[in-house]
Amino acid sequence: MDKNKSTTEERILEAAKKVFHSKGFDGARMQEIANEAGVNKSLVHYYYRNKDTLFNAVFEDAFGRLLAKLNEVILSDNTFVSKIELFLNFYITFLSQNSYLPLFVLNGLYEKPEQIKSMLAKKKISPEKLMDQLRNQVREELHIDIEPFHLLINILSLCVFPVLAKPLIMTIFGYSNDQLGQFYQERQTTVPEFILNALKGYEQNHSK
Amino acid sequence: MDKNKSTTEERILEAAKKVFHSKGFDGARMQEIANEAGVNKSLVHYYYRNKDTLFNAVFEDAFGRLLAKLNEVILSDNTFVSKIELFLNFYITFLSQNSYLPLFVLNGLYEKPEQIKSMLAKKKISPEKLMDQLRNQVREELHIDIEPFHLLINILSLCVFPVLAKPLIMTIFGYSNDQLGQFYQERQTTVPEFILNALKGYEQNHSK
């Protein structure tokens, strides 16, 4: 509702994020987005032709952000463990402010899988490159030869799922928001440790 | 559409599952559910008062199934590793037939977190009991004292997320359905190994 600063187009996009993130495509109402932005509904159509266009803008913004960060971290100049810590840290802090975002992205991926490829192309992200980077780094740092695909998925699982399952955790174990925050805090050290231990186990079995 | 066998009430519920699972609450249409069941739309309202009632029935069925299985496996008479394998196996095979289900449940949990508690009560599932079981078993089998909460979340993450992220995996890495099936197959041995290795790492640091 704060009309100060920022163009109306930006305010509309921000409002759209807020509504789409929490209610999804079908649950979102163009009128609600207009209200949230403090403008007439027609203005929303003026800047973004229709609901689909607006949704795509919101989705690309969200998915692009997550993808870009993952890419940036993996290709950065850090140790393997540092990278996990970095990604975890970003993910947890960023998403404490945008708690609906991961589920929103996941839903979007189900509905429009094609978008993934165009997004990868636009951001010039190469999955193969990421995998190579991962494989090489694990080999050089930990002297372990490993198929990096399962490892990548495992890392992502351990980082992303606990954020996705937030309501499950809160309700089942009766956590308050503060307790949940502490839980995520603990994971910043717990998860890298867990992964590193798992990899060291492979050392005995698979390395030469 | 198969009117054979099963009461109309059951056919309506099955149709509702199909539609709600793939389109969510807001995306689902009562008319589509009626068509899918091969009955008049009014019949849907006759058996299930309104959309909310029908959705709740579908959600409870889905969430209840997953929860019951998790409970059954954890409390069963198996080794720690066997339990992980069992749960993984159930999860992967069951969900290859119901690929929309985990995301559906996750969305439902966001929208109606209260349902979790009533479901736990109805199925007489005690989270504390599960955690105790897990802690004791890890202590007795692996001689490791560990706070079981993070472990439980880690196991769930490694089992559930790769299924949730199906479209991401398929598109990013250009997997066919067959290749994806093989990937899940591999995880049946890969994941228990990963977890066990991680835990063995803790042995050196935390056990006495």
Next chain:
DNA sequence: ATATGGTTTAACCAATTGGTCAAAATTACA
């Protein structure tokens, strides 16, 4: 001043949607 261009609004519309209701069809049962 006024013409011009982009910006914003109010009024409106066609289509959709969840839900109702009374009547018809079918079943149960005396």
Next chain:
DNA sequence: TGTAATTTTGACCAATTGGTTAAACCATAT
């Protein structure tokens, strides 16, 4: 067989929703 209860249907409705359009607004340049 007749009749009461249950199940199924078609017609209908009020409300909602995405989207359109023409007019109003407003800054800026001439």
